[in-house]
Amino acid sequence: QVKLLQSGAALVKPGDSVKMSCKASGYTFTDYIIHWVKQSHGKSLEWIGYINPYSGGTNYNEKFKSKATLTVDKSSSTAYMEFSRLTSEDSAIYYCASHWFAYWGQGTLVTVSS
Amino acid sequence: DIQMTQSPSVLSASVGDRVTLNCKASQNINKYLNWYQQKLGEAPKLLIYNTNNLQTGIPSRFSGSGSGTDYTLTISSLQPEDVATYFCFQHNSWPLTFGSGTKLEIK
Numbered sequence: 677q678v679k680l681l682q683s684g685a686a687l688v689k690p691g692d693s694v695k696m697s698c699k700a701s702g703y704t705f706t707d708y709i710i711h712w713v714k715q716s717h718g719k720s721l722e723w724i725g726y727i728n729p730y731s732g733g734t735n736y737n738e739k740f741k742s743k744a745t746l747t748v749d750k751s752s753s754t755a756y757m758e759f760s761r762l763t764s765e766d767s768a769i770y771y772c773a774s775h776w777f778a779y780w781g782q783g784t785l786v787t788v789s790s
Numbered sequence: 791d792i793q794m795t796q797s798p799s800v801l802s803a804s805v806g807d808r809v810t811l812n813c814k815a816s817q818n819i820n821k822y823l824n825w826y827q828q829k830l831g832e833a834p835k836l837l838i839y840n841t842n843n844l845q846t847g848i849p850s851r852f853s854g855s856g857s858g859t860d861y862t863l864t865i866s867s868l869q870p871e872d873v874a875t876y877f878c879f880q881h882n883s884w885p886l887t888f889g890s891g892t893k894l895e896i897k
Contacts, residue, residue: 711886719890720877720888720889720890720891721834721877721879721888722888723885723886723887723888735884737884737885737886738885739885771833771834776839776881777824777826777836777879777881778836778839778845780833780834780835781833782833783833
């Protein structure tokens with residue numbers, strides 16, 4: 677069955693970067709684009725962008741264009757998102773999703789604190 | 791960006807009730823509207839895609855309808871396990887956007 681396994685929680689300092697992962701299994705990794713979504717504590721969901729694992733092509737929400745970088749490693753069926761120049765506003769749960777949002781990872785909690 | 795407005799923000803109903811959740815888009819989204827259920831501490835779960843298509847494995851008490859800018863999720867007979875926050879989501883235009891959610895509670 678389709679599974680998306682995300683990396684564990686991260687505690688990072690303001691100004692630092694964080695790179696989180698999303699390992700896919702149960703399907704052909706290059707057949708479906710991977711989306712990333714942010715959920716701030718107690719709030720709604722924001723679409724960050726997507727990456728096409730086959731071509732490496734990306735599409736970002738303008739709001740996150742200077743903040744997020746999406747990459748993939750086809751050899752390990754893993755997608756990555758790096759978030760840079762972190763502030764307290766970036767503290768949130770980050771999800772990856774595939775199959776046009778039918779399948780979601782369990783989320784990675786990022787806490788930005790000095 | 792397309793704004794998605796959900797109402798009500800909180801809904802309290804009794805077990806067995808018919809429940810209706812609303813989602814209004816700021817412009818026509820051509821039925822490219824999904825509904826998600828999110829329980830506390832869990833990832834969102836797809837219930838309905840493209841307005842009225844029930845995702846595999848989802849109970850038939852869930853149904854969706856709508857067109858243009860106005861969409862509805864209906865639970866025909868509310869069950870205790872339906873306590874959750876429900877989000878609508880449009881995938882008609884970039885950037886993709888979610889509603890702010892309706893929190894569903896049991897009276």
